[in-house]
Amino acid sequence: MLTSDSMSLLWLTYLGLSLVVLVTGYLGLAFLPRMFRLPITWAVAGILWMPTRFRLPLVEEGEFYTGMAPAVVVAAVAFLERNASGLVSSGLLVAAGAMLGVAIGILQAWWFQGSATSTTTGQRKPQGKQNQDNQKQNDNSRRQRHGSRQPPSPSKRREPKIG
Secondary structure, three states: OOOHHHHHHHHHHHHHHHHHHHHHHHHHHOOOOOHHHHHHHHHHHHHHHOOOEEEEOOOOOEEEEEEEEHOOOOOOOOHOEEEOOHHHHHHHHHHHHHHHHHHHHHHHHHHHHHHHHHHHOOOOOOOOHHHHHHHHHHHHHHHOOOOOOOOOOOOOOOOOOOO
């Protein structure tokens, strides 16, 4: 059961909070173009979601607790304990997660850029009734017959006459 097993509840809580961090971070980077925003967000996701094993000594002599935790947490604990071997192994996993995240972000930005340019250049055509409506809307034959000049816009606002 989910509530009786504290480790699964802990992982779900961590996942939920990391999603909140990622969404707010992505929205906070709205001033950047998508090509930079996605790799940065995915790099943070890779850092947050890369798991690793850890081993902590217990109070009893010779006994250890082993488990799984996010690599960034294990690296932070190893740094605070001045545990060089734990810091190196978890730090490398954090770096690998960041690099994997950057790669996914670049691929996703490239994929979105490719789909955005194909729709703007007209390679994808709507089907059925939408295609006919778009052809009517984009029909410039009347404008071309009148010398491609648009009528001058009136300088005063024209109100309809009622009655």
